[in-house]
Amino acid sequence: MIQLFHVTKEYPGEPPALADVTLHVTKGEFVFLTGPSGAGKSTLLKLIFCAEAPTSGQLLLFGRNVARVSPGEIPWVRRHIGVVFQDFKLLPERTIGENVALPLEVRSLPRREIRRKVLGLLRSVGLEHRAEKFPPSLSGGEQQRVAVARALAADPALLLADEPTGNLDADRTLEVMELLAAANARGTTVVIATHDRSLLQRYTRRVVALERGRLVSDGDSIRQAGANP
Amino acid sequence: MMRRPVEAIRRAYTALVRSPYVAITGTGTIFVAVLSIGLVAAGLGTAERLLGAWAGEVRLSVYLARGADLPTVGAAVAALAPGRAVEEVPAAEGLRRLAQSLGDEASLLDGVGADALPDCVEVAVPGIALGEAKALSRRLRAVPGVAEVDYGTAWLERLERFLDRARAAGLGLLLVLGLATAVLVSNTLRLAVYARREEIEIMKLVGATDAFVGAPFLVEGVLQGALAGGLAAATLLGLQAALLPRLAAAFGPFAALAPGAMLPWPLLLGVVGGGAAIGLLASALAIFRFLRR
Numbered sequence: 001m002i003q004l005f006h007v008t009k010e011y012p013g014e015p016p017a018l019a020d021v022t023l024h025v026t027k028g029e030f031v032f033l034t035g036p037s038g039a040g041k042s043t044l045l046k047l048i049f050c051a052e053a054p055t056s057g058q059l060l061l062f063g064r065n066v067a068r069v070s071p072g073e074i075p076w077v078r079r080h081i082g083v084v085f086q087d088f089k090l091l092p093e094r095t096i097g098e099n100v101a102l103p104l105e106v107r108s109l110p111r112r113e114i115r116r117k118v119l120g121l122l123r124s125v126g127l128e129h130r131a132e133k134f135p136p137s138l139s140g141g142e143q144q145r146v147a148v149a150r151a152l153a154a155d156p157a158l159l160l161a162d163e164p165t166g167n168l169d170a171d172r173t174l175e176v177m178e179l180l181a182a183a184n185a186r187g188t189t190v191v192i193a194t195h196d197r198s199l200l201q202r203y204t205r206r207v208v209a210l211e212r213g214r215l216v217s218d219g220d221s222i223r224q225a226g227a228n229p
Numbered sequence: 230m231m232r233r234p235v236e237a238i239r240r241a242y243t244a245l246v247r248s249p250y251v252a253i254t255g256t257g258t259i260f261v262a263v264l265s266i267g268l269v270a271a272g273l274g275t276a277e278r279l280l281g282a283w284a285g286e287v288r289l290s291v292y293l294a295r296g297a298d299l300p301t302v303g304a305a306v307a308a309l310a311p312g313r314a315v316e317e318v319p320a321a322e323g324l325r326r327l328a329q330s331l332g333d334e335a336s337l338l339d340g341v342g343a344d345a346l347p348d349c350v351e352v353a354v355p356g357i358a359l360g361e362a363k364a365l366s367r368r369l370r371a372v373p374g375v376a377e378v379d380y381g382t383a384w385l386e387r388l389e390r391f392l393d394r395a396r397a398a399g400l401g402l403l404l405v406l407g408l409a410t411a412v413l414v415s416n417t418l419r420l421a422v423y424a425r426r427e428e429i430e431i432m433k434l435v436g437a438t439d440a441f442v443g444a445p446f447l448v449e450g451v452l453q454g455a456l457a458g459g460l461a462a463a464t465l466l467g468l469q470a471a472l473l474p475r476l477a478a479a480f481g482p483f484a485a486l487a488p489g490a491m492l493p494w495p496l497l498l499g500v501v502g503g504g505a506a507i508g509l510l511a512s513a514l515a516i517f518r519f520l521r522r
Binding site: 072075076078079081083089091093102103105106107108150154 | 233236247427428430431432433434435436437438439441
């Protein structure tokens with residue numbers, strides 16, 4: 001699904017954001033990407049999401065070398081990827097339903113089908129009664145559930161989440177994590193960037209740790225938690 | 230595939246309704262720009278029509294040699310100038326007209342006999358070009374019995390030069406105005422695009438192509454431009470209705486203009502179509518410059 005071979009990402013005048021990272025994520029995996037701020041987690045997600053290109057090394061996504069993906073093809077690659085952000089990135093002047101419908105509109109699905117799918121998605125995140133509300137009227141946890149629903153709207157093969165619980169309290173964090181875990185159980189590959197150690201302790205999953213742009217460990221969360229108390 | 234344009238129009242309409250102030254700013258900018266261009270074009274067109282009407286009074290005077298037969302020469306002139314109004318003016322009539330044109334000073338002609346002036350054939354040549362006047366004059370001069378042909382060379386040449394310069398200046402002015410308008414409107418619409426940068430970013434995040442993102446902006450540009458053009462055309466018509474009677478009262482030549490002559494329908498259509506074209510061009514520049522960043 002995702003293969004990185006000696007990937008380096010540098011920005012002018014700064015130390016490498018990623019340095020010689022080699023990493024494979026297979027279909028259906030649930031991976032935590034962890035490390036302190038500035039470790040390169042978000043940069044790695046940006047590379048996977050084709051928002052940035054590696055300075056050197058190879059990145060294969062769904063078996064395709066992203067260096068050979070033209071700018072015009074990037075939207076088609078992104079249609080296989082759902083993304084969740086710490087700040088939700090919902091459009092405040094659109095209703096909850098309209099926000100969730102965005103990925104489906106982009107795919108030019110018939111409106112009736114969009115409506116049906118949106119209602120189903122909102123039901124799955126427990127917000128079907130809020131479909132006509134606007135994001136600012138929702139709590140942070142509810143907004144993030146909407147963002148997850150939007151990310152899953154088009155049944156992506158891969159779900160990327162950048163600090164998805166960073167703005168949430170413990171209860172809301174659990175709600176969002178359960179949604180992501182449920183998506184993974186349905187076959188979606190999930191990669192979550194987080195520095196929340198409680199998540200690693202709670203979920204026994206693969207954990208890839210980065211520090212100063214380098215991959216420093218790759219194993220399950222129990223070992224990680226034990227190694228870095 | 231048919232759904233996509235409809236969908237783009239629906240999204241454009243929704244965006245216009247959701248951001249009325251941005252839409253009003255864009256429409257207002259195009260309105261001012263198109264109105265300015267329309268005013269200049271109408272002014273130039275009216276000036277040209279007034280000058281054309283003035284040139285319509287041009288007459289060629291064919292003076293006969295002594296002893297030449299007026300009806301014979303008149304017939305020859307009419308044959309050489311088909312479609313033109315030809316008038317035979319005997320010497321006595323010529324003298325009477327001269328006296329009439331002198332008004333109170335007609336007494337200056339006291340004692341002047343009818344034979345002081347030659348017989349003449351006058352040819353009305355409204356709107357004739359200088360080169361055409363010269364060629365006709367050469368042909369008329371070759372008619373037996375013709376002594377001289379006067380076509381008011383000096384003022385006709387000045388008029389021709391003036392019209393040429395006015396046309397060139399008008400085209401240059403319209404070109405400069407058009408370019409300035411495109412830049413101004415493009416910058417205004419860029420603000421509209423910038424105001425929706427978050428929406429664009431999220432659209433791209435969920436896999437929207439540039440065409441999907443850009444289409445509603447293009448539709449918005451056309452709608453705003455057509456609306457602005459329509460308002461500009463209505464304003465121009467209002468100005469014409471208000472100004473033409475006053476201008477006709479103050480300046481004689483304006484009275485000769487037909488109602489609506491200042492704003493012929495091709496100009497009004499051009500204002501509306503031009504507004505839509507400017508809106509489309511400016512929004513295309515704005516959105517694709519933004520997407521290329």
